[in-house]
Amino acid sequence: MAYSFKWKITPSVLIADDSLVNRKIMEGFLRQCGCSVQATVDGKQVLQQFTDSNWDLILMDVNMPVMDGLEAASRIREIEKQRNIPAHIPIVALTAGIMPDEQLKCYEAGMDEVIAKPLSIEALGSVFKNKLSHLFE
């Protein structure tokens, strides 16, 4: 099974997970798919990176120390509103808990999609098709 994506421009993906193993895996998968990646360890760092640079996609864990993914997503949506940014950045939650109420919390916080751990390249491919198809060649 091989996944290859041809991009018009290299997608910039911001990832967040407090687990080093999970960050390494996400980075490995995303680079294999031709993305550039910046890794962070919590929601606070995500917010900082979001305000400092431009991103095509944010992929983050929900349960993180310091600031969790739900609060980070909610704050990002507030910032987008305050700045009148017309197209919001896709935020995808990566979580071990995919009970309906947990998924609902993610959507209520402003996340666009919820994918279950363990992450697979196949799941990433689906995210790309749903959220980054405008960057496909």
Next chain:
Amino acid sequence: MSEEYIPENLVILAKATALENFCDNAELLDEMLQYFADGIAEKLTTLKTAIAAKDYPVWISTAHLIKGEAATLCLERINAIALKLEQAGKRQEPAEAEAMLAVMTTEMQALADILPKK
């Protein structure tokens, strides 16, 4: 003792599924398994200290972290015992935690035994 906490049909490493998740990149999978194994001693110490001190937030978050990493790497037995430990922490039930921790230590040794020697 492990049979009390881990369903017997679970394996240490569900390699076929893991490889599928890793797009048949065995090198990346081995590297990540090694990362996991290298970091586990510190997490087990944190967990042991948290259990002894009944520090439930640290207990729950550490067990949750191990559970998530084990799930990602298809380490079924470690995932199962980490889940039990997380649930015990959430219920604030320390009675069986020592026994669960011993099972996790045994399962970690079983994983170390199947990983390539460094």
